Amino acid sequence: xxxxxxxxxxxxxxxxxxxxxxxxxxxxxxxxxxxxxxxxxxxxxxxxxxxxxxxxxxxxxxxxxxxxxxxxxxxxxxxxxxxxxxxxxxxxxxxxxxxxxxxxxxxxxxxxxxxxxxxxxxxxxxxxxxxxxxxxxxx
Numbered sequence: 001x002x003x004x005x006x007x008x009x010x011x012x013x014x015x016x017x018x019x020x021x022x023x024x025x026x027x028x029x030x031x032x033x034x035x036x037x038x039x040x041x042x043x044x045x046x047x048x049x050x051x052x053x054x055x056x057x058x059x060x061x062x063x064x065x066x067x068x069x070x071x072x073x074x075x076x077x078x079x080x081x082x083x084x085x086x087x088x089x090x091x092x093x094x095x096x097x098x099x100x101x102x103x104x105x106x107x108x109x110x111x112x113x114x115x116x117x118x119x120x121x122x123x124x125x126x127x128x129x130x131x132x133x134x135x136x137x138x139x
Contacts, residue, residue, distance in 0.1 A: 028112045029112050034110075035107040038104055039101075042100050050095020054087035055091075058082075058087035
């Protein structure tokens with residue numbers, strides 16, 4: 001369990017860190033950490049990871065054997081598809097909750113640094129009747 005938690009923390013930490021390269025001569029913004037954005041990103045990552053692993057586990061479990069005469073008290077008799085749906089939904093909820101907590105603790109970090117060499121700058125403009133794109137290189 002500890003290894004799984006450490007792996008989730010490593011994935012969320014690396015996914016919530018964004019590096020931006022700025023052309024030389026421009027002012028660098030301050031690095032910032034946003035914990036709300038980190039929680040949202042962590043929840044999304046956890047939701048996808050939990051849902052996909054739950055579906056895989058449900059499909060791998062296979063169909064339950066048919067109920068026998070003496071199993072009147074408890075015999076779910078679930079198919080592998082039903083298990084995939086149940087475990088996928090459960091995994092999505094648990095993954096989103098734990099990802100949100102980890103993402104809120106870690107936060108979404110934006111770091112800025114000067115780029116080496118030329119940096120492309122691309123902008124798009126939408127206007128009535130058409131659109132245009134401009135590309136510029138900063139040295």
